[in-house]
Amino acid sequence: MIDKTWLYDLGWPYQDDATTQSQDAFLIGRVIRQDRQYYTVETSAGSKRARLPGKTRNRASRKADLPAVGDWLRIAISATHDGIADILFQYPRKLSLCRQATGEVKEKQVLAANIDLVFVISGLDQNFNVNRIERFLMMAWSSGLPAVLLLNKADLFVDPYAQLKALEPVLSGTPVHTISALKGTATEAITSYLGAGKSAALVGSSGVGKSTLVNFLMGKEHMETKAVREFDDKGRHTTTHRELCRLPGNKGLLVDTPGMRQAQLWADLEALTDFYGDIFALAAACKYTDCQHAQEPLCNVNAAVKAGGLSQFRLTQYQKLAAYIA
Numbered sequence: 001m002i003d004k005t006w007l008y009d010l011g012w013p014y015q016d017d018a019t020t021q022s023q024d025a026f027l028i029g030r031v032i033r034q035d036r037q038y039y040t041v042e043t044s045a046g047s048k049r050a051r052l053p054g055k056t057r058n059r060a061s062r063k064a065d066l067p068a069v070g071d072w073l074r075i076a077i078s079a080t081h082d083g084i085a086d087i088l089f090q091y092p093r094k095l096s097l098c099r100q101a102t103g104e105v106k107e108k109q110v111l112a113a114n115i116d117l118v119f120v121i122s123g124l125d126q127n128f129n130v131n132r133i134e135r136f137l138m139m140a141w142s143s144g145l146p147a148v149l150l151l152n153k154a155d156l157f158v159d160p161y162a163q164l165k166a167l168e169p170v171l172s173g174t175p176v177h178t179i180s181a182l183k184g185t186a187t188e189a190i191t192s193y194l195g196a197g198k199s200a201a202l203v204g205s206s207g208v209g210k211s212t213l214v215n216f217l218m219g220k221e222h223m224e225t226k227a228v229r230e231f232d233d234k235g236r237h238t239t240t241h242r243e244l245c246r247l248p249g250n251k252g253l254l255v256d257t258p259g260m261r262q263a264q265l266w267a268d269l270e271a272l273t274d275f276y277g278d279i280f281a282l283a284a285a286c287k288y289t290d291c292q293h294a295q296e297p298l299c300n301v302n303a304a305v306k307a308g309g310l311s312q313f314r315l316t317q318y319q320k321l322a323a324y325i326a
Protein backbone atom coordinates (compact mmCIF):
# COMPACT_ATOMS: atom_id res chain seq x y z
CA MET A 1 0.00 0.00 0.00
CA ILE A 2 1.23 3.47 -0.84
CA ASP A 3 1.14 6.03 1.93
CA LYS A 4 -1.58 8.44 0.84
CA THR A 5 0.04 11.44 2.46
CA TRP A 6 3.23 10.74 0.54
CA LEU A 7 1.24 10.60 -2.68
CA TYR A 8 -0.64 13.86 -2.14
CA ASP A 9 2.39 15.72 -0.84
CA LEU A 10 4.14 14.86 -4.08
CA GLY A 11 1.23 16.43 -5.97
CA TRP A 12 -0.89 13.41 -6.98
CA PRO A 13 -3.62 15.17 -8.99
CA TYR A 14 -6.09 12.36 -9.61
CA GLN A 15 -9.36 11.56 -7.96
CA ASP A 16 -8.95 7.82 -8.13
CA ASP A 17 -6.81 6.41 -5.45
CA ALA A 18 -3.63 4.70 -6.55
CA THR A 19 -3.59 2.76 -3.31
CA THR A 20 -6.46 0.63 -4.58
CA GLN A 21 -4.38 -0.66 -7.47
CA SER A 22 -2.33 -3.79 -7.36
CA GLN A 23 1.19 -2.93 -6.27
CA ASP A 24 2.71 -6.26 -7.24
CA ALA A 25 4.24 -5.49 -10.57
CA PHE A 26 4.92 -1.79 -10.51
CA LEU A 27 5.74 1.31 -8.52
CA ILE A 28 3.91 4.60 -8.89
CA GLY A 29 6.05 7.70 -9.00
CA ARG A 30 6.56 11.20 -10.32
CA VAL A 31 9.30 12.29 -12.70
CA ILE A 32 11.50 14.70 -10.79
CA ARG A 33 14.32 14.95 -13.28
CA GLN A 34 15.03 14.23 -16.90
CA ASP A 35 18.40 13.83 -18.57
CA ARG A 36 17.75 13.02 -22.20
CA GLN A 37 16.05 9.60 -22.26
CA TYR A 38 16.70 8.90 -18.58
CA TYR A 39 14.19 9.80 -15.92
CA THR A 40 14.55 10.05 -12.18
CA VAL A 41 11.28 8.92 -10.68
CA GLU A 42 10.35 9.57 -7.07
CA THR A 43 8.47 6.53 -5.76
CA SER A 44 7.30 5.40 -2.35
CA ALA A 45 10.34 3.12 -2.40
CA GLY A 46 12.77 5.96 -3.02
CA SER A 47 14.00 7.53 -6.21
CA LYS A 48 14.57 5.23 -9.19
CA ARG A 49 16.14 5.62 -12.60
CA ALA A 50 13.81 4.70 -15.41
CA ARG A 51 13.58 4.72 -19.17
CA LEU A 52 11.00 3.97 -21.80
CA PRO A 53 11.42 0.57 -23.38
CA GLY A 54 12.81 1.08 -26.91
CA LYS A 55 9.59 -0.08 -28.54
CA THR A 56 7.47 2.51 -26.75
CA ARG A 57 9.99 5.26 -27.34
CA ASN A 58 10.02 4.69 -31.06
CA ARG A 59 6.26 4.45 -31.27
CA ALA A 60 5.67 7.87 -29.73
CA SER A 61 5.18 10.03 -32.78
CA ARG A 62 5.09 13.30 -30.91
CA LYS A 63 7.71 14.62 -28.52
CA ALA A 64 5.00 15.98 -26.25
CA ASP A 65 3.65 12.45 -25.69
CA LEU A 66 6.87 11.29 -24.04
CA PRO A 67 7.15 11.62 -20.26
CA ALA A 68 8.31 14.99 -18.95
CA VAL A 69 9.28 16.35 -15.55
CA GLY A 70 6.17 16.34 -13.38
CA ASP A 71 4.51 13.37 -15.05
CA TRP A 72 3.14 10.48 -13.03
CA LEU A 73 4.27 7.02 -14.11
CA ARG A 74 4.14 3.37 -13.31
CA ILE A 75 7.55 1.79 -13.52
CA ALA A 76 8.58 -1.85 -13.29
CA ILE A 77 9.58 -3.00 -9.84
CA SER A 78 12.57 -4.93 -11.03
CA ALA A 79 15.23 -3.02 -12.86
CA THR A 80 16.85 -4.34 -16.02
CA HIS A 81 20.44 -5.59 -16.03
CA ASP A 82 21.84 -2.05 -16.01
CA GLY A 83 19.81 -1.03 -12.97
CA ILE A 84 17.30 1.07 -14.90
CA ALA A 85 13.58 0.36 -14.58
CA ASP A 86 11.21 0.22 -17.51
CA ILE A 87 8.41 2.80 -17.72
CA LEU A 88 5.17 0.87 -18.06
CA PHE A 89 2.48 3.52 -18.08
CA GLN A 90 2.07 7.28 -18.10
CA TYR A 91 -0.96 8.82 -16.37
CA PRO A 92 -2.88 11.38 -18.43
CA ARG A 93 -1.72 14.92 -17.70
CA LYS A 94 -3.61 17.70 -16.04
CA LEU A 95 -2.38 21.20 -16.93
CA SER A 96 1.18 21.40 -18.18
CA LEU A 97 3.47 24.24 -19.16
CA CYS A 98 4.18 23.93 -22.89
CA ARG A 99 6.12 25.81 -25.48
CA GLN A 100 7.10 25.34 -29.06
CA ALA A 101 10.16 23.12 -29.18
CA THR A 102 13.35 24.63 -30.51
CA GLY A 103 14.49 23.18 -33.81
CA GLU A 104 13.27 22.90 -37.35
CA VAL A 105 10.06 21.00 -36.79
CA LYS A 106 7.14 22.93 -35.36
CA GLU A 107 6.05 20.83 -32.42
CA LYS A 108 4.88 21.10 -28.86
CA GLN A 109 7.21 20.50 -25.94
CA VAL A 110 6.12 19.95 -22.35
CA LEU A 111 8.36 21.86 -19.96
CA ALA A 112 6.59 20.81 -16.76
CA ALA A 113 3.65 18.45 -16.42
CA ASN A 114 0.86 18.57 -13.86
CA ILE A 115 1.54 21.98 -12.46
CA ASP A 116 -0.71 24.53 -10.78
CA LEU A 117 0.96 27.82 -11.63
CA VAL A 118 3.93 29.48 -13.29
CA PHE A 119 6.40 31.91 -11.76
CA VAL A 120 7.89 34.12 -14.43
CA ILE A 121 11.15 35.52 -13.15
CA SER A 122 13.09 38.47 -14.49
CA GLY A 123 16.03 40.44 -13.19
CA LEU A 124 15.53 44.13 -12.48
CA ASP A 125 19.01 44.68 -13.93
CA GLN A 126 20.05 44.93 -17.59
CA ASN A 127 18.15 41.72 -18.29
CA PHE A 128 14.86 43.55 -17.71
CA ASN A 129 12.76 43.58 -20.88
CA VAL A 130 9.03 44.24 -20.90
CA ASN A 131 8.32 42.38 -24.14
CA ARG A 132 10.20 39.32 -23.00
CA ILE A 133 8.30 39.30 -19.71
CA GLU A 134 5.00 39.56 -21.54
CA ARG A 135 5.97 36.64 -23.76
CA PHE A 136 6.72 34.46 -20.72
CA LEU A 137 3.40 35.42 -19.16
CA MET A 138 1.66 34.47 -22.40
CA MET A 139 3.44 31.13 -22.31
CA ALA A 140 1.67 30.39 -19.03
CA TRP A 141 -1.70 31.65 -20.28
CA SER A 142 -1.46 29.64 -23.51
CA SER A 143 -1.02 26.57 -21.31
CA GLY A 144 -4.13 27.45 -19.31
CA LEU A 145 -2.05 28.31 -16.24
CA PRO A 146 -2.07 31.36 -13.96
CA ALA A 147 1.18 33.33 -13.81
CA VAL A 148 2.90 35.32 -11.07
CA LEU A 149 5.73 37.70 -11.94
CA LEU A 150 8.85 37.83 -9.76
CA LEU A 151 11.22 40.75 -10.23
CA ASN A 152 14.54 39.57 -8.83
CA LYS A 153 17.80 41.19 -7.71
CA ALA A 154 15.94 43.88 -5.77
CA ASP A 155 19.03 44.17 -3.55
CA LEU A 156 20.69 46.04 -6.42
CA PHE A 157 17.87 48.57 -6.77
CA VAL A 158 16.67 50.98 -4.15
CA ASP A 159 13.50 51.79 -6.04
CA PRO A 160 12.41 49.84 -9.12
CA TYR A 161 9.75 52.45 -9.87
CA ALA A 162 10.69 52.83 -13.55
CA GLN A 163 10.51 49.08 -14.16
CA LEU A 164 7.15 48.72 -12.43
CA LYS A 165 5.78 51.68 -14.40
CA ALA A 166 6.97 50.17 -17.69
CA LEU A 167 5.28 46.88 -16.82
CA GLU A 168 1.84 48.30 -16.11
CA PRO A 169 0.44 47.84 -19.64
CA VAL A 170 1.48 44.17 -19.89
CA LEU A 171 0.54 42.98 -16.42
CA SER A 172 -3.20 43.59 -16.75
CA GLY A 173 -3.88 41.87 -13.43
CA THR A 174 -0.87 39.57 -13.00
CA PRO A 175 0.41 39.64 -9.41
CA VAL A 176 3.97 40.95 -9.19
CA HIS A 177 6.51 40.65 -6.37
CA THR A 178 9.89 42.29 -6.02
CA ILE A 179 12.34 39.88 -4.41
CA SER A 180 15.99 39.09 -3.86
CA ALA A 181 16.75 35.41 -4.30
CA LEU A 182 20.32 36.00 -3.19
CA LYS A 183 19.40 37.69 0.09
CA GLY A 184 16.14 35.81 0.56
CA THR A 185 14.11 39.01 0.63
CA ALA A 186 10.33 38.68 0.20
CA THR A 187 10.60 35.04 -0.82
CA GLU A 188 7.65 34.22 1.44
CA ALA A 189 5.57 35.82 -1.32
CA ILE A 190 6.46 32.76 -3.40
CA THR A 191 5.65 30.13 -0.82
CA SER A 192 2.32 31.85 -0.18
CA TYR A 193 1.19 30.60 -3.62
CA LEU A 194 2.34 27.05 -2.88
CA GLY A 195 1.70 24.55 -0.12
CA ALA A 196 1.72 20.76 0.28
CA GLY A 197 1.28 19.04 -3.07
CA LYS A 198 1.16 22.25 -5.10
CA SER A 199 3.53 22.46 -8.06
CA ALA A 200 4.85 25.52 -9.87
CA ALA A 201 7.28 26.02 -12.73
CA LEU A 202 9.94 28.73 -12.75
CA VAL A 203 10.65 30.24 -16.14
CA GLY A 204 12.78 33.10 -17.36
CA SER A 205 15.91 33.87 -19.31
CA SER A 206 19.28 32.55 -18.29
CA GLY A 207 20.90 34.40 -15.41
CA VAL A 208 17.77 35.87 -13.84
CA GLY A 209 18.26 33.85 -10.65
CA LYS A 210 15.95 30.84 -11.00
CA SER A 211 18.42 28.39 -9.50
CA THR A 212 19.49 30.87 -6.83
CA LEU A 213 15.84 31.12 -5.79
CA VAL A 214 15.39 27.35 -5.71
CA ASN A 215 18.53 27.05 -3.59
CA PHE A 216 17.32 29.66 -1.16
CA LEU A 217 13.95 27.95 -0.77
CA MET A 218 15.58 24.52 -0.50
CA GLY A 219 17.89 25.88 2.19
CA LYS A 220 20.90 24.41 0.42
CA GLU A 221 22.90 24.47 -2.79
CA HIS A 222 20.67 22.17 -4.74
CA MET A 223 20.89 23.57 -8.25
CA GLU A 224 24.07 24.88 -9.81
CA THR A 225 24.09 28.64 -10.27
CA LYS A 226 26.13 30.85 -12.52
CA ALA A 227 28.35 32.04 -9.71
CA VAL A 228 29.45 28.47 -9.06
CA ARG A 229 29.99 27.75 -12.72
CA GLU A 230 32.10 30.83 -13.25
CA PHE A 231 34.97 28.90 -11.72
CA ASP A 232 35.04 26.31 -14.46
CA ASP A 233 35.82 26.85 -18.09
CA LYS A 234 33.31 24.58 -19.72
CA GLY A 235 31.28 27.54 -20.94
CA ARG A 236 28.08 25.57 -20.56
CA HIS A 237 24.66 26.78 -19.61
CA THR A 238 24.41 26.68 -15.86
CA THR A 239 21.30 24.59 -15.44
CA THR A 240 21.21 21.94 -18.11
CA HIS A 241 18.29 19.85 -16.98
CA ARG A 242 14.79 20.37 -15.70
CA GLU A 243 14.15 19.31 -12.16
CA LEU A 244 11.20 19.16 -9.83
CA CYS A 245 12.41 20.20 -6.38
CA ARG A 246 10.50 19.40 -3.19
CA LEU A 247 10.70 22.34 -0.82
CA PRO A 248 11.50 21.35 2.76
CA GLY A 249 8.70 21.40 5.29
CA ASN A 250 6.25 20.34 2.59
CA LYS A 251 5.96 23.88 1.29
CA GLY A 252 5.34 22.74 -2.29
CA LEU A 253 7.18 21.71 -5.43
CA LEU A 254 9.12 23.87 -7.88
CA VAL A 255 10.36 22.99 -11.35
CA ASP A 256 13.62 24.74 -12.23
CA THR A 257 14.25 24.98 -15.95
CA PRO A 258 17.33 25.87 -17.96
CA GLY A 259 17.09 29.48 -19.11
CA MET A 260 15.33 30.05 -22.39
CA ARG A 261 16.62 32.54 -24.87
CA GLN A 262 13.10 33.03 -26.18
CA ALA A 263 9.69 32.04 -24.96
CA GLN A 264 8.36 30.40 -28.10
CA LEU A 265 4.67 29.94 -27.45
CA TRP A 266 2.69 26.88 -28.26
CA ALA A 267 -0.50 28.78 -28.94
CA ASP A 268 -3.00 27.57 -31.47
CA LEU A 269 -6.73 27.63 -31.87
CA GLU A 270 -6.99 24.28 -30.09
CA ALA A 271 -5.25 25.63 -26.99
CA LEU A 272 -7.42 28.75 -27.07
CA THR A 273 -10.67 26.80 -27.34
CA ASP A 274 -9.48 24.42 -24.61
CA PHE A 275 -8.64 27.13 -22.12
CA TYR A 276 -10.92 29.99 -23.10
CA GLY A 277 -14.05 28.06 -24.04
CA ASP A 278 -16.16 30.40 -21.89
CA ILE A 279 -15.19 33.35 -24.09
CA PHE A 280 -15.92 31.43 -27.29
CA ALA A 281 -19.35 30.57 -25.91
CA LEU A 282 -20.07 34.21 -25.04
CA ALA A 283 -18.79 35.41 -28.42
CA ALA A 284 -21.35 33.25 -30.19
CA ALA A 285 -23.97 35.80 -29.10
CA CYS A 286 -22.06 38.93 -30.23
CA LYS A 287 -23.89 40.86 -32.95
CA TYR A 288 -20.96 40.63 -35.39
CA THR A 289 -19.49 37.24 -36.19
CA ASP A 290 -16.01 38.79 -36.47
CA CYS A 291 -16.42 40.80 -33.25
CA GLN A 292 -13.05 41.61 -31.64
CA HIS A 293 -14.80 42.42 -28.34
CA ALA A 294 -13.29 45.89 -28.39
CA GLN A 295 -15.59 48.84 -29.11
CA GLU A 296 -18.24 46.99 -31.13
CA PRO A 297 -21.89 47.57 -30.23
CA LEU A 298 -23.91 44.63 -28.90
CA CYS A 299 -20.78 42.72 -27.90
CA ASN A 300 -21.88 39.92 -25.61
CA VAL A 301 -18.34 39.37 -24.29
CA ASN A 302 -18.01 42.96 -23.08
CA ALA A 303 -21.52 42.77 -21.70
CA ALA A 304 -20.35 39.80 -19.61
CA VAL A 305 -17.35 41.81 -18.38
CA LYS A 306 -19.67 44.67 -17.37
CA ALA A 307 -22.03 42.30 -15.62
CA GLY A 308 -19.13 40.73 -13.71
CA GLY A 309 -19.41 37.26 -15.29
CA LEU A 310 -16.02 37.54 -17.00
CA SER A 311 -12.93 39.33 -15.74
CA GLN A 312 -11.30 41.98 -17.90
CA PHE A 313 -7.96 40.29 -17.08
CA ARG A 314 -9.11 37.01 -18.56
CA LEU A 315 -10.43 38.77 -21.67
CA THR A 316 -7.10 40.58 -22.08
CA GLN A 317 -5.19 37.28 -21.84
CA TYR A 318 -7.44 35.79 -24.48
CA GLN A 319 -7.11 38.81 -26.77
CA LYS A 320 -3.32 38.82 -26.54
CA LEU A 321 -3.16 35.12 -27.41
CA ALA A 322 -5.71 35.49 -30.20
CA ALA A 323 -3.66 38.35 -31.68
CA TYR A 324 -0.54 36.20 -31.41
CA ILE A 325 -1.96 33.30 -33.38
CA ALA A 326 -3.76 35.51 -35.92
Ligand SMILES: Nc1nc2c(ncn2[C@@H]2O[C@H](COP(=O)(O)OP(=O)(O)O)[C@@H](O)[C@H]2O)c(=O)[nH]1
Pocket residue numbers: 152153154155156179180181182183204205206207208209210211212213224225226227238239259
Ligand atom coordinates in the same frame (compact mmCIF):
# COMPACT_ATOMS: atom_id res chain seq x y z
N1 LIG B 1 22.53 40.67 -6.69
C1 LIG B 1 21.81 39.58 -6.91
N2 LIG B 1 22.30 38.59 -7.69
C2 LIG B 1 21.54 37.49 -7.89
C3 LIG B 1 20.25 37.35 -7.31
N3 LIG B 1 19.74 36.16 -7.70
C4 LIG B 1 20.68 35.59 -8.49
N4 LIG B 1 21.77 36.38 -8.61
C5 LIG B 1 23.00 36.09 -9.36
O1 LIG B 1 22.70 35.97 -10.75
C6 LIG B 1 23.53 34.97 -11.36
C7 LIG B 1 22.65 33.95 -12.09
O2 LIG B 1 21.87 33.23 -11.15
P1 LIG B 1 21.27 31.79 -11.47
O3 LIG B 1 20.48 31.39 -10.29
O4 LIG B 1 22.31 30.84 -11.94
O5 LIG B 1 20.31 32.13 -12.70
P2 LIG B 1 19.42 31.14 -13.60
O6 LIG B 1 20.16 30.99 -14.90
O7 LIG B 1 18.12 31.84 -13.82
O8 LIG B 1 19.26 29.85 -12.87
C8 LIG B 1 24.34 34.36 -10.23
O9 LIG B 1 25.62 34.96 -10.25
C9 LIG B 1 23.59 34.75 -8.98
O10 LIG B 1 24.39 34.85 -7.84
C10 LIG B 1 19.76 38.42 -6.47
O11 LIG B 1 18.67 38.39 -5.90
N5 LIG B 1 20.59 39.50 -6.31
Ligand SMILES: [Mg+2]
Pocket residue numbers: 210211212223224225238239257258259
Ligand atom coordinates in the same frame (compact mmCIF):
# COMPACT_ATOMS: atom_id res chain seq x y z
MG1 LIG C 1 19.69 27.89 -13.43
Ligand SMILES: [Zn+2]
Pocket residue numbers: 283286287291292293294296298299300301302
Ligand atom coordinates in the same frame (compact mmCIF):
# COMPACT_ATOMS: atom_id res chain seq x y z
ZN1 LIG D 1 -17.87 40.68 -28.97
